Amino acid sequence: MLYHNMPATISFSNIQEHLFQLSAEELNMLSSLETPAFEIYQEHIKALLETLAPFQTYTTILLVANGGSLWSSIAYNTALGKNNGKRLIVINDMDPDRILRMRQECSHETSLVVVISKSGSAIGIFETLFALWDYPKLFVTIPETPLAQVGEREHIVTIFHPEVSGRYSSFTSSAYVPSILLGLPVEEIENGGREGYAMYNTVNEEHSALRLATALFRLEEKGYAEVFLPIYSHFLRGFSMIVTQLFHESFGKDGKGLTVLAAEAPESQHHTNQRFFGGRKNMIGCFLHTHNVSHDINLNVPKSLQNISLHNGSLGDLHKQSLTRSFQSEYEGTVAHAKESGIPTIEISVSHISGYEIGNLMAFWHYVSVFSSLLRGVNPYNQPEVERSKEIALRQRNTIR
Template identity: 25%
Template sequence: MNSYHLDYPLEVDSDIKNLMANAFGALVHEKEQGVTGYYNLPEESGLIVEEIKKRELDQKFDRIVVIGIGGSSLGTKAVDHFLRYKKVHRPIYFLENPDPVAIRHQFEQIPKENTLFIIVSKSGTTIETISIFKTALAHYKIDLAKDNEQLMVITDIDSPLHLFAQEYGIESFAIPKNVGGRFSVMSAVGIVPLSIAGYDTLGFLEGAKGMFERFFMLHEEHILQKAAFIYKNWQQYSMNVLFSYADELENFNKWYVQLWGESLGKKDPAGNPVGTTPIAHIGSVDQHSFLQLVMEGPKDKTLTFICIENFEEEIAIPDISLPHLAKTDFVNGALFNRLLNEECKATMESVKGQGVPTDKIVLPFINEDSIGELMAYYELLTSLVGAMFGINTYNQPGVELGKQILKTRFMQK
């Protein structure tokens, strides 16, 4: 299990208790009434893992290409990046952004033979995804009738993409109707490519399931307290800064930014804009560029620190004393694991001394269970804050206007 330490100045009085109780009740209602289905994915998706193993889909390909964007790729990419140094036989490539230079370069790196192309789009009409898919068809000269075993689709039942797959006999997996893209990593969206790649997706699901179960048994009250502080103080602390002390968490950071920003940047029932801005950094790299602002700039941020207790890599700093550089010798002989985590502790202590609200999450290891639990934690936290704001956490009306304008611009060409 991951460990969580909250150091927010929150006085849990009767008002806060009522706020937390009401938000908790809202999530119970969501779960029981099927408002959103992500709470049930750890159990439901176990069947997908069994099917993939039974049909030996994880033995048929040398590599996987995921064609998707946003919620259709970020969660999968976060897990893959976190576990990237594990001995997995099949790499995953992600074709996301319609950047012509990046697309051309990636096509040059990926051979057609023994490659599985997975097209992921909940709506089935995501313009970037379908455009890149068309380009892959042309580049690799994929025959939809003869090469259909190299194609797979993950989408909503009866979406245009699902109907397309049916017409050509292409394998398809369904995304539950009540699971939005940014909450879908534990659905087929993440579980299918990660399982085929060879990751322990059952362990990933078990980590998430444990967090969900403990939360609904009221054994994870710290999540409620953190949500309450964010809600009560969001106008003063308008930014949530995540400092992740591991390169392996870089794409998790990006997943967090979408989850938080797209879920909580809304108008409340009175029509007032609400939401805090998510910012994500990698420690210790980014503390050299951002920490000064936190320390002496406006006190409008909360900071979350994530570190990994055991990297399972025993690389020591050599006991070498270099001319003119003796003042760095105090770390000689220490493991890099310790150096990074001590930097995390020192930075956290320094910002706390400036009155910045902080909390800390410690992952015991780099494994599937840890990242599954962490992602479940953030999904719950997001839903709680949304419930406190009284908004629909699971829609994204602000995104649709840009899509409509894009279509209009192309129709006018």
């Protein structure tokens, strides 16, 4: 079964057709969905560009953030990052060895600390901030938070973060501030995201986001608990953690939900294929790749080496071979193995890498997560079990004192 929702194509194998069907009750429930805050809010990109113009001289962005304040930026930069002399360094913990090494490598004259926190109250954010206090700084947070108060007292430029849950904040200042500082095409990302929302927010059993959410829900009911997500694209590998967070925090609740095992492929074939094919039969295969690549390399094997035996041929068989075809063959081999093994198999193919396609893909995952949550009867936007760990960690800090 192949379904087109340009620019992404999704196909399903070894999943019975009735598993895509929704009951009248489910359709009514989904149809009553109010437009989510993440779709209603629209970022003022022009204003952001103007505010950030004075900071464009910095060539190293030290991004201090966690979770939803971090992973959309990573996905965008991994896919769309340019060879423009700018680099992104992520600081998502307070490991002193890591911070000391970073301080040794990053000049105060060329480095900007960007702190992004919706709550503006995470203790770890402040610990890292004060470890980097002597660097130039820029904040993104909600007004009147502790972080906003620091910005006001110290006259640090502070950009507004909307009331949008972090993991769904991909089209807000949370993701756009670092993206703009890195020179990414945020207008293209925005256009792709907006058109993606328009595609995926309707309750239509034929559109790919709802079909995927429905299939995953039904498969979970049949005992499938894990999603293996090998990403066959260097440029798409940055989606691994945002998809993981969207799934785990949005609908891993009330004893329900799926575990995502995202991995860069084809390297994943050397550590997880054995589990996927030989372990417990509770895994769904969800393969993410690009349909077209912008460049290719044809191999040139020295003539003096072409007669060396390799498998059933020789090294000469590689002469003039296309690396695009080789890479695609790795993908096709694992997918074919999954299909012949009877494993529920989903293929998501992005037409090519551009700001529009990346924004559209992000919108797709947002609605897959929302529909997945609603089908399980859980709130897509909270994460109640996360807070308890934070409380214990804070208490432990106080105990050490």
